[in-house]
Amino acid sequence: MNMMDDTGSRETSATRAAYLSLREMILVGDLAAGKKLKIEQLRSMLDVGASPVREALSLLTSDMLVERIDQRGFRAAPVSLANFEEILNLRCTLEDMALRQSIARRTSDWEEHLVLSHHRMKRVVGTDTFEDAHKTFHMTLLGNSESPMLERYCSQLYDLNIRYRYLAAGGARYQSRDIAAEHEDILDAAVKGDADAASVALLSHYRLTGEYLTSQLGGL
Amino acid sequence: MNMMDDTGSRETSATRAAYLSLREMILVGDLAAGKKLKIEQLRSMLDVGASPVREALSLLTSDMLVERIDQRGFRAAPVSLANFEEILNLRCTLEDMALRQSIARRTSDWEEHLVLSHHRMKRVVGTDTFEDAHKTFHMTLLGNSESPMLERYCSQLYDLNIRYRYLAAGGARYQSRDIAAEHEDILDAAVKGDADAASVALLSHYRLTGEYLTSQLGGL
DNA sequence: AAATCCAAAAATATCGATATTTATTGACAT
DNA sequence: ATGTCAATAAATATCGATATTTTTGGATTT
Numbered sequence: 001m002n003m004m005d006d007t008g009s010r011e012t013s014a015t016r017a018a019y020l021s022l023r024e025m026i027l028v029g030d031l032a033a034g035k036k037l038k039i040e041q042l043r044s045m046l047d048v049g050a051s052p053v054r055e056a057l058s059l060l061t062s063d064m065l066v067e068r069i070d071q072r073g074f075r076a077a078p079v080s081l082a083n084f085e086e087i088l089n090l091r092c093t094l095e096d097m098a099l100r101q102s103i104a105r106r107t108s109d110w111e112e113h114l115v116l117s118h119h120r121m122k123r124v125v126g127t128d129t130f131e132d133a134h135k136t137f138h139m140t141l142l143g144n145s146e147s148p149m150l151e152r153y154c155s156q157l158y159d160l161n162i163r164y165r166y167l168a169a170g171g172a173r174y175q176s177r178d179i180a181a182e183h184e185d186i187l188d189a190a191v192k193g194d195a196d197a198a199s200v201a202l203l204s205h206y207r208l209t210g211e212y213l214t215s216q217l218g219g220l
Numbered sequence: 221m222n223m224m225d226d227t228g229s230r231e232t233s234a235t236r237a238a239y240l241s242l243r244e245m246i247l248v249g250d251l252a253a254g255k256k257l258k259i260e261q262l263r264s265m266l267d268v269g270a271s272p273v274r275e276a277l278s279l280l281t282s283d284m285l286v287e288r289i290d291q292r293g294f295r296a297a298p299v300s301l302a303n304f305e306e307i308l309n310l311r312c313t314l315e316d317m318a319l320r321q322s323i324a325r326r327t328s329d330w331e332e333h334l335v336l337s338h339h340r341m342k343r344v345v346g347t348d349t350f351e352d353a354h355k356t357f358h359m360t361l362l363g364n365s366e367s368p369m370l371e372r373y374c375s376q377l378y379d380l381n382i383r384y385r386y387l388a389a390g391g392a393r394y395q396s397r398d399i400a401a402e403h404e405d406i407l408d409a410a411v412k413g414d415a416d417a418a419s420v421a422l423l424s425h426y427r428l429t430g431e432y433l434t435s436q437l438g439g440l
Numbered sequence: 441a442a443a444t445c446c447a448a449a450a451a452t453a454t455c456g457a458t459a460t461t462t463a464t465t466g467a468c469a470t
Numbered sequence: 471a472t473g474t475c476a477a478t479a480a481a482t483a484t485c486g487a488t489a490t491t492t493t494t495g496g497a498t499t500t
Contacts, residue, residue, distance in 0.1 A: 013484090049483095063282075072492070083369075090373075093317055148306070149306055149310060153373065234453075269454055293481070
């Protein structure tokens with residue numbers, strides 16, 4: 001059997017395609033938190049075999065987006081206020097660490113990347129692309145830390161947080177706060193090399209968002 | 221075909237058995253760092269099918285003990301001095317956080333668990349069981365933090381560190397330092413509820429071990 | 441009426457086989 | 471000799487089928 005058919009594209013591998021699809025569906029809430037994830041169902045939904053699905057679910061387990069129940073399959077990781085607050089705390093600690101390391105090793109090359117990713121985030125229009133650009137900006141801030149594991153943790157936690165944003169607002173945008181100014185503050189401090197100011201700006205950015213989200217997450 | 225045969229025991233699932241075996245082999249160095257992990261080879265070595273092996277390798281990817289190379293299979297995660305130092309740094313930050321949270325919420329129940337796990341670690345004889353008891357003691361220290369993700373990160377990092385201990389000493393024991401006294405200091409401060417003292421004792425415990433290991437890891 | 445147990449159904453976990461991709465080797469042209 | 475290319479070999483990724491386990495629903499008993 002030949003797999004080069006429908007869209008004509010070959011997304012590197014069935015496992016990766018399944019992983020990305022499932023991840024997105026969990027992040028935005030198409031697959032509800034706590035919901036049982038049945039192999040056969042996903043298999044037909046994604047049009048791949050059971051093996052790639054299982055492997056994708058295993059990978060999502062590492063991302064803490066899926067839980068494996070001993071001999072009883074998988075389910076989308078549950079959400080809770082406690083979990084949200086734990087994510088927020090961990091992010092504050094780990095991003096503070098990563099940001100300071102990034103700034104400590106700063107180079108003009110990194111600063112240029114920063115300015116660029118910030119600029120792109122401002123220009124972007126669609127919601128989807130804004131999500132991507134926003135994550136890129138934040139990860140660029142931490143991306144000079146020379147600490148791949150730390151960056152991986154931060155990226156994971158960022159994604160886990162996205163989930164609560166969608167949960168709070170159905171995927172809609174932020175509230176009335178001036179997010180753009182907050183981003184600008186972080187950028188300026190980072191480019192200036194002022195680690196303390198950058199850290200304060202970043203953490204208050206997260207804490208403000210955290211408070212807003214907490215207020216919206218009554219039903220948990 | 222019936223799988224209830226050889227040892228008469230059924231280790232819950234083939235995937236889990238493979239996961240535990242592979243993990244152990246990587247930790248102690250039976251599977252060398254950076255080494256290609258061929259499915260067929262592991263399949264026959266562990267006497268299971270390819271699917272459980274693949275799934276176990278996927279899980280080990282989350283533990284950062286295995287790396288997946290796009291369409292080219294898996295390999296044991298490489299080691300390096302930089303990686304070791306990164307692990308040490310992350311452990312110091314995260315365990316400090318977890319320990320302080322544990323102490324802040326301390327209960328007599330937790331204190332009793334602590335004393336018990338410490339006692340068991342002192343009594344133990346074999347190397348294998350000491351490893352287990354040692355990890356149990358350290359994880360108990362952090363186990364009252366009410367922060368499952370944080371504890372998971374700490375556990376992961378602990379395991380990654382074990383690997384370097386085996387690498388430095390071929391699995392042998394520590395050097396002449398009085399480890400027992402260091403453990404005692406940590407325990408006492410924790411039970412007393414003195415977070416600062418406990419944190420200092422814990423971190424210096426790690427930093428001393430880190431220096432010793434670094435000195436032994438010339439060939440990286 | 442409630443609880444228990446058994447049989448049927450569903451779902452998971454695992455295997456063996458096959459298709460696809462990557463790595464290797466040797467021939468051929470330059 | 472050296473580099474390129476094709477043919478072969480090896481290994482991975484994926485599928486379809488099967489065995490095992492868990493769940494469900496109803497019949498039987500207390």
